[in-house]
Amino acid sequence: MPDRTEVRIGEYGSALLAYSQLTPRDVKRLRALQAHGRLGLDQTPTGWRLKAGATVGLLVLDRVRLVMEPKFALPGDRLMDWLAYALGAPAPLPVASRHWATGPEGYADLVAAALLEQCERLLREGLRRDYVRRQSLEPVLRGRLDVAAQATLRYGQLDKLHIRTFDRETDIWDNRVLGTALQVASALTTSPDLTRDLHTIADAFPKATPPDAALRALDRTRYTPLNARYRAAHIWSRLLLRGGGVTDILTDRGTAADGLLLAMPALWEAVVRRLVTDAAAPHGGRGVPSSGAAGITVRGDLGITSAFRPDVLLSLPDRDPTVRALLPVDAKYKRYDRHGVGAEDVHQLLTYSAAYTPGDDRRAVIVHPRAGGHSYRALRVDSPRGRLGNIHVLGIGTHALPQEAAAWVGSVLPLTDG
Structure with a gap:
């Protein structure tokens, strides 16, 4: 470089x-x-x-x-924990346990280190093999003779045979995309030791393919018991090959630039989706779709149809065990630990509460990151005709581990049950 x-x-x-x-x-x-x-x-x-x-x-x-x-809320030493949590990937080993030093920026080297860790594990377990069809010219018959090629290209000569084989090899897409990602990672890292390790392990994988082809292969990949152990390595590969764009987190289409970028608001939305779903599960809650028939739709505006959709719509047990209550939750990557909730967000959350909660208990939830510990406050929105709704504001202390934050959100959820 x-x-x-x-x-x-x-x-x-x-x-x-x-x-x-x-x-x-x-x-x-x-x-x-x-x-x-x-x-x-x-x-x-x-x-x-x-x-x-x-x-x-x-x-x-x-x-x-x-x-x-x-600089805002997710500290550099916790960014990878939250990213792995949002993606559903195993948390990488602590950097201190590796034999290289991570640069001050941390992010690019840490993602490369996470990929390296998964590739090392795959090599220890043995790379997956699958049947690959090959055509070759050999001195002895192995596999099947390609009669048409033998007759038209060798003109009856039998010193060399055109054959077709179908052997189990490691040169399959599951492995080839990792070779490509390892090459991309080595070009982004600053640590000489990490770069050397990436180059060394890349030699153990099949020949790399162009990044665009590798991304298309990853998008087509479906996981079965045969290749499920590749999922984590493919998650980090996709992150590197897209330059930070992750499906359902960030997709920068048409942007060609060497780097590794991550949009923090999109990451926070992905974090909140998993965080509140994990927190609601012990209470019998689950996430439900907020689109389609359950969506909020605006029609009649010069032929333009728009929609409101909360980041998460939770279905929770109600006081009446025969029914379930809906609770809209929205992720806000804003400094709501330092200033009040903006009027635009109040209007948005009131719309959600009017759509999904009963008239006598209008409520919605905002989840925002904060640099300190967790926090909770409730906003009461009143009008001359009475209460319009309650907006519960949860501040997540991002210095904590995601699992600790999920446990705290689970303890607060009863407060939002009205």
Whole structure:
């Protein structure tokens, strides 16, 4: 990797770059990311001003290595725990247990380390093999003779035979996508030891394929008892190959840039979906769809149909055991630990409560991250004609482990039962 100037920007921070630091190709890639709302790029009289939003991670440009650090709520040493929790992947081993040092940015090296850990485990257990059809020219008959090829290409000569074999090999898509991901990971890491380990283990996997082909193969993959142990390795591979875009978390289509970026609001939504579902399960709760017939739809506006959909709609046991109560929950990646809930969010949550909860007990829940411990408060929205609803605001202390946070949310859920 050529030497690049490292530029660090905190979440929602900015940095000024000279014109000479960005090539025309860099500007094109940054403009594409700007169009997706991942960062801001403004031209100034002296250069370019980069503005980070709620996207964190690493972006490798031609002359600059841009590191966008999480500053808002998810600390760097906990980011991987929450990411693994949202994806349903095994938590990686603690960095201290490895023999390399993680760089200050942590994120890119940690994802690469998580992939390496899973690939090492697969090698120890033995890579999966499956039957692969091959055609080759051999001096002896093995498999089946390709009569048509033998007659048309060898003209009856029998010194070499065109044969078809069907053997169990490791050169299958489950393994090939990992070889591609290991190559991509080695280009993003800064630790020499980690880079060397990635290169070494990549040699044990079949020949890598282009990243686009590997992503298409991952999208087609269906897991059975035969390849279920590959799921975690494929999760980290997909994250690296998409540059941070994960199905149901973030998909940046048409954005070509070398890096590993993660949109924190999308990650937080994925965290909250699993968090409240896990927390509700001991109370007999479960998540239910909030789209289709259960969705909130707006029609009649110049032919445009729009919809409101909470991030999670919980079905919980009611006081009457014969019925179940619905509870809308929305994830907000905002500083609601430092300032009040905005009017726009109050209106949104009141709409959810009116749609899904009974008139005598209108309620909805906001879940936001906070740097300290957990917090709970209830907003009461009143009008001249009486109570409009209650909005329960849960602050999740992201310095804690996700499982601890889920246990706390489970203890608070009874407070939201009216």
